Amino acid sequence: MNDPLLDAWGSWLPRLLDGLWLSVQVAGASLILGIPLGLVLALLVSSTRTGVRVPAILLVEIGRGTPALVTLQIVYFGLPSSGLTVGSFTAAVVALALTTGAYTSEILRAGLQAVPHGEIEAASALAMSHRDTLRFIVIPQGVRIAIPALMGFAILIFQATSLAFTIALPELLSQAFSIGSNTFRYLDVLVLAGLLYLIITVPSGWLTSWTERRMARHL
Amino acid sequence: MHYLQVVLVGVPMTLYITVLAFLIGAVLGIPLALGRRSSWAPVRALSRLVIDILRGIPPIVWLFIIFFGIGTDVIRLDPFQASVLGFGLIAAGYLAEIYRGGLLAVHRGQFESAAALGMSRSTVMIRIVGPQAVRVSLPSAATYAIGLLKDSSVAATIGATEIVFRATAESRATGAGLAPFVVAAVVYIVLGTPLAWLSRVADARMRARVAR
Secondary structure (H helix, E strand, O other): OOOHHHHHHHHHHHHHHHHHHHHHHHHHHHHHHHHHHHHHHHHHHOOOOHHHHHHHHHHHHHHHHOOHHHHHHHHHHHHHHHOOOOOHHHHHHHHHHHHHHHHHHHHHHHHHHOOOHHHHHHHHHOOOOHHHHHHHHHHHHHHHHHHHHHHHHHHHHHHHHHHHHHHOOOOHHHHHHHHHHHHOOHHHHHHHHHHHHHHHHHHHHHHHHHHHHHHHHOO | OHHHHHHHOOHHHHHHHHHHHHHHHHHHHHHHHHHHOOOOHHHHHHHHHHHHHHHHOOHHHHHHHHHHHHHHHOOOOOHHHHHHHHHHHHHHHHHHHHHHHHHHHOOHHHHHHHHHOOOOHHHHHHHHHHHHHHHHHHHHHHHHHHHHHHHHHHHHHHOOOOHHHHHHHHHHHHOOOOHHHHHHHHHHHHHHHHHHHHHHHHHHHHHOOOOO
């Protein structure tokens, strides 16, 4: 390797890969916590009781209307003033999980609604309780229908982990920026960071559209 | 109330960035969408590559590449120019895919009957298919515009004096960690609501004028 750019990239890569791994962890934890939250919100929003439905809709709309960056600042800088100090990793996961919950609730609600009504009628004809119908009939099929959209959203959440730069979490962008400020080679290191994001997002995008096509066959 | 006044000062900048970036994206998205449908395979592959790169890198990374990378090494850009350019490019990638979906939704018979009337390919696109595709794309484009409004908050990280920048400055100055950001959240929700409403109305109107 005689090329100065490739040499530099080679020497920066280990630090950037550490950052990438942290980004993946933040995204994974946010999705694991956020998607179940989204399912709960989706069920609450679909409730027939106004007292349950209206607060749930309000919560979802606030969560979707607020930029993830603002949610992150509220969790990291705002919660300490109410006596709850959180580290930057926890803050990033909590903020992105809340955003995930609000967004995926709409995706999952659409999935639940797409379950054919005949299935619910058949369940009630079999004298299944409302709870069992949800648990065994509607939720398993509804979640399956929502999978491609959830995968698309997961890619966006992975990208959103870069916002944690603002709270000094040493994820991929923070690592790249700190290398940039040491070497003053911002363009070179940021382009490499961009490529590392692409290595995750582009194949995930392919996987998403492949899943979408595959599932469309069975409908 | 004091926080609200401070945060509101950032609203015009947020709107400038959102509107200008959306316009750039709406224009640049057209050649990308048409390139995706080109009969020439290299053009198809190139368009797809460009769209994947534009959409696959997080907005904040794009802004850093443009502001710190290109902006310091190649040409000087101020935070506002860098944000508009960055979000404009990203919007082009997303809107190209939205247009493509719109073109796919136009009924095949529209192409066929226009060709049967002796129209050239470009006339078919400009007079017949294009306008219908735009109508179909409108709700998705509006949803994207609302997303762009919120994404534009990222411009604060390179120093564009928009809503979050004002909130952050106020938070640093007063030591209040919560209130300025909560106020910022409320302002974003209030800004996004009329857009959502407008898109629903426009969607209903446009939908009536598309052949199915």
